[in-house]
Amino acid sequence: MNRRVGATVTAPTVPNDPSGLSTSYCRDTGVTLPLNSHLMPPKSVIQDDIRMKLGRFELVKKKGRSEVWNLFGQVLDTITGARLPYVACYACKVLYTDTGGGTGNMTRHRCPIGSSYKDGNINSSTETANDTSGQQSFETLTSGYVSQLSPDTSAAYRRESPAPPPISHTSLTAQSSFETSFSxxxxxxxxxxxxxxxxxxxxxxxxxxxxxxxxxxxxxISIGRRCRCTDRQAISTLIPETSTLSQVIEANTAMVLSELTAEVGQIARTSGFSFSVERVANEDDIAVISANYITVDWKYKHRVVNVDTLEKMKTGLGTIIREAGDSKRLLCVTENIPNWSGQAHLYCICYTLNNLIHEIFEDLCDQKHNVFAIFTECQKIVAAIEKLGLDHWVEPPVEKRGGRLDYLFYGYEMLKYVKECVQNLSISQYPDIMVLVQSVDWSVADEIRKYLEPFHIMASIFNNKSAVSFHMVQPEWFALIHEFSSDDEDAVSSNDTSTWVCALRRKTENVLRNATESVIMPEHRMATVLNPRLKHLPVICSNEERSETYSRIRKLIGTSEVKNPKSEERSAGTNDGEPPKKRISFLSSLEDHAIIDDELECYLRQSSTFRDVLQFWSTVGQAQFPHLSLLARFLLSIPAACVVHKSQNVLKLTPEHLSSLLLLRSSYAQITSSGQSNQTTDINVSSNTGASLSKIVNTQNIA
Known part of the structure; x- marks a missing residue:
């Protein structure tokens, strides 16, 4: 442990956390701020931060002799390391002001999720050695609390709450616990x-x-206790029945859906949101509809609202879009589902890129450079290596995208993996693999991998769900064109570049340029304008497109074209012909010569050093350009690419179970931060909740 020279080191007080995961006490200075301290934010902010697990405030063990401190923790500011004069229930996160006058409020607290102080006292006076209450049926228990369960209750117990007091029941894994029945x-x-x-x-x-x-x-349990008590109840008495667990899942699904309904309804009335139609890996007939939006506190969310078969979704999505007619702004992003009449619609950029690559390979495929045959042989090599136990491709990307091989991720990663295996594994003693390896022209395979690398890098940017990326579609598209530009001296003058690769690059440049008009939509250009660093659309936009984009933005935020409002008065004065009025009109023109700014004009003139788009709009942008910020919340939340839901167990689940579990998994993902590029951060609603979905999109009916 690192220690400062000359400093007195005091052993930290470790919260009685059975999980051992809480590390907040390591930053604890032991100083408690007064209620009137200017360093302390409002109580409501602290309450929301703790409930939503935003990370700034955490609960730590408070020193005290009362049993109530086993159920309540003191609030710690992880930024300053200071303790605040507030305490909160470990389970339900209800916040109380700690005035130092006693624990009355906490002893009277009735927790809807965990244990309460008086519950523990009652249990201690009535609990017997055989603990007949522990035999209570799970159905009876569920009826008392199922409607109040939180989706993240278990995480709260694991990460923050200490073990319940000994008078109630100790942790399942506590070494000193030798209970013979489950409470x-x-x-x-x-x-x-x-x-x-x-x-x-x-x-x-x-x-x-x-x-x-x-x-x-x-x-x-045996390992946790370091002892097996022969007279302890069987584990089967602890595990709930399937029907009971299903009821708990349904109750939590309904609760999360209710929260989603209210949140999306509010977003629909203010800034607007988008739908995205996504797929489940290895399940071509299942589609997932998600709602994408940015909340009022500028948190990006990707929430699933329905799961159904693709055939039903093609008609069902049209119904959903019609029901969303009252939304301020609405747009749909899909892979291979066509547009509906009059509805704003965009294609997944990764789907578009993959199709273009496939078309280019088809045009330039010949006997020596048979790209498709190389991919097929590499797949056989991967299968043979795994079958012989030589190596295992850990978590390979999904093989197909829109019915075709996914060149952006699967194809590129497979070529890299096979090359590493061929170079590093001892495969010469395996004739079957050697036959496959010798059938591949590895110089061509390596050229294909290098060719796919820029596409892979671009697709990875849009496949990263930890940050918004829609505003980068247009810049990255033109950067990709530049990558394959014929005037790129490095590419043309390279001595080892084959004639086929040069033709491949020229073909790619032409295909990308020709596809620009159909790929880059007005929404992409407007989103790029809302990027403070690219708002003038340099190089990547013609003057006509730039002017049209600015006009479209002004129309969406309700601002007219920039002009001098007194020009009409001056014209009228000039036509009048009276010298005094002409003189006054001339003098006024000198005063009003400067262009009267609107929000967009002010935004375009302002210099900005922000690199994080959401950080700019959540601070300076929202304060100075309120109308533009609403448009930014809509455009920046549009997904550039559609999520691929990946699960090896999806075939074992009914559509109802899949929908409910995806819904719950999304709510957990909203709490835990993740920077992984392929992580699913979605919420789904079962197919029998169509009526609830109507509440989401019909904004007139949402309170």
Whole structure:
């Protein structure tokens, strides 16, 4: 441990967290701020931060002799390291002001999720050695709390809450615990852990009813306790019935859907939002509809609203779009689903790029440079290597995109992987693999990989769901054209560049230039304007397109073209013919010669050093350009590419289960930060909740 010279080192007080995951105490200075401190934000901000797990404020163990401090933690500001005069329930996150006058409010607190102080006292006076209350049926238990469960309850217990007081029941994994029966508290947190497991891994609830799963959990508990008590209840009494777990999932799905309905409804009335139609890996007949939007506090969200078959979705999406007619702005992004009459529609940029690559390969494919045959042989090599146990391709990308091989991710990554295997593995002793390896012209394969690399880099930018990227479609498109430009001396003068590769690059440049008009839409140009660093559309836009884009933005925010409003008065005065009026008109023209600015004009003139687009619009932009900021919330939230939902267990789930579990998994993903490029951050609503979906898009009916 690093220590400062001359500083007194005090051992930190470690919260009694059974998970061992809480590290907030490492930043604790031990200083408690007064209520009137200027360093302390409003109580509502602290409450929201703790409930939404935004990361600034955390709960730490408070020193005190009262049993209530096993259920409540003190608020710690992780930025300053100071403790605040507030305490909160570990389970439900209700915030109380800690005046130092006692624990009355906390002892009277009735937690809807976890244990309460008086509950513990009652249990301590009535609990017997055989604990008959622990035999209570799970159905009876569920009826009392199922409507109040939070989707992230189990995470709250794991990460923040200390072990419940000994008078109630200790942690399942506490070494000093030798309980022989499971309490209601145990069943409650375990049920939520199972629900989270099902949602995270997309597992059917019935998987927890098997003897194998019981054995795994039994072993985990035994290891945690370091002792197996022979008279303890069987693990099967802890695991809920499938019907009960399904009820819990349905209740939480309804709760998350209700929150989604309210949030999307508000967004629809103010800034607008977009739909995206996405796919499930290896399930070409299943489609997922997601809503994409930026909240009032400038948080990007990608929430799924429905899962259904692709055939039904083609007609169902049209119905959804018609129901969304009251939305301020609405746009739909798809892969291979055609447009509907009059509805703003964009294609997934990755889908477009992949199709263009396929067409280029088809045109330039010959006997020596048979690209498709090379990919086929590489697939056989990957399968042979894995079959022989020589290596395993960990988490390969999805093979298909829009019915064709995905060159952007799968094809590119496969060529890299096979090349590494051929170079590093001892495959010469395996004749079957050697035959496959010798059938591939590796110089051509390497040229194909280098050719695909710029496409892969561009697609990776738009496949990253940790940041908005729609405003980068136009700049990246022209950067890609420049990459394959014929005047690129490095590419043309390279001695080892084959004639076929030169033809491939020329063909690519022509195809990209010809496709620009059909790929780059007005929405892309407007979003680029809303990027403070590219707002003048340099190089990538003609003067006519730039003027048209500015006019379109002014129309959307309700601003007329920039002009001098007194010009008409001056014209009238001039036509009058009276010398005094002409003189006055001339003098006025000297005063009013400067152009009267509108929001867009002010924005275009302002210099900006912001590199983060959302940071600019959530601070300076929102304050100075309120109308433009609403348009920015809509345009910047549009996904440039459609998400691919990946799950090896999807075939084991019914559509109803898949929809509910994706919905819950999305709510968990909103809380945990992730920077992985292919992470799914979505929410789905089951197909039998069509009526609820109408509430989302029919903004007139949402409170």
């Amino acid at each position: 209601d508290y145990d069943r409650r947190i375990f049920c939520n852990a199972i629900m989270r497991c099902c949602a995270t891994d997309l597992l059917p609830p019935a998987i927890f009813q098997g003897e194998g799963m019981h054995s795994v959990i039994e072993t985990a």
